[in-house]
C-alpha cells in the first residue's frame with residue numbers, strides 16, 4: 001500500500017510494508033523523499049513522523065543541491081570532465097578559428113575563440129557530445145532491432161532535465177538525453193534498450209518489466225548506476 005502527502009514544498013511517498021522500523025530516505029539526485037513504515041502505521045502517524053524530520057529532510061536536500069552545483073562545469077583548464085564513464089582532463093586553447101574539440105587518451109582539448117564565455121564553451125562541448133552519441137547510438141539500435149524484432153523510425157538527442165530517455169510509441173521514435181555521453185556505454189545501451197522496449201509496451205506494467213528482465217536482466221543495477229550522483233569534482237592525478 002502506498003500514498004503520497006505534501007508537507008509544504010516537500011512531497012513524501014509513503015509505503016507500508018512488513019518492516020519493523022520506519023525508514024525515511026532522501027534520494028539523489030533530486031532529493032525525492034520516501035517513507036517506508038510498518039503495515040500497521042496509521043497515515044496521521046506517518047505524517048507526524050515526517051513532520052518531525054522536516055529539518056533533517058531539508059538539510060539532506062540542500063546537501064544534494066550543493067553537490068550538484070559543485071559539479072557544474074566552467075570549461076576551464078585542468079577541469080575534470082566525464083566521458084563514457086571516465087574522467088578526462090580539460091585543456092583549453094584560445095585561437096581565432098572555428099571552435100572544435102579534440103580527444104586524445106584521457107585529455108579533452110577545447111579550442112575556442114579568445115574571450116569565449118562558459119556558455120559558448122558549453123555549447124561547443126554540447127555539439128561535440130551529440131556527434132559522439134550519433135557515432136555510437138545507431139549501432140546499438142540496429143543490434144537491438146534485430147534482437148527485439150522492432151523498428152525504430154528515428155531517434156533524437158536532446159538535453160532533458162529529468163529523464164534519460166523517452167519513447168513516442170505512436171511515431172516509433174525514441175529520444176535520448178545528451179548527458180548520457182558521460183555514462184559508461186553499457187548504461188547508454190540500457191537506456192536505448194529500455195526505450196526500444198517501450199515500442200513493444202508503452203507503459204511500465206508487468207509485461208514491460210518481464211520484457212526488460214528477459215532482455216536486460218541487470219536492469220535494476222543499471223538503473224541504480226544511472227541515477228547515482230555525478231562524481232563530485234575531484235583533484236586530477238595524471
Ligand SMILES: [Zn+2]
Pocket residue numbers: 194198204
Ligand atoms: Zn520507461
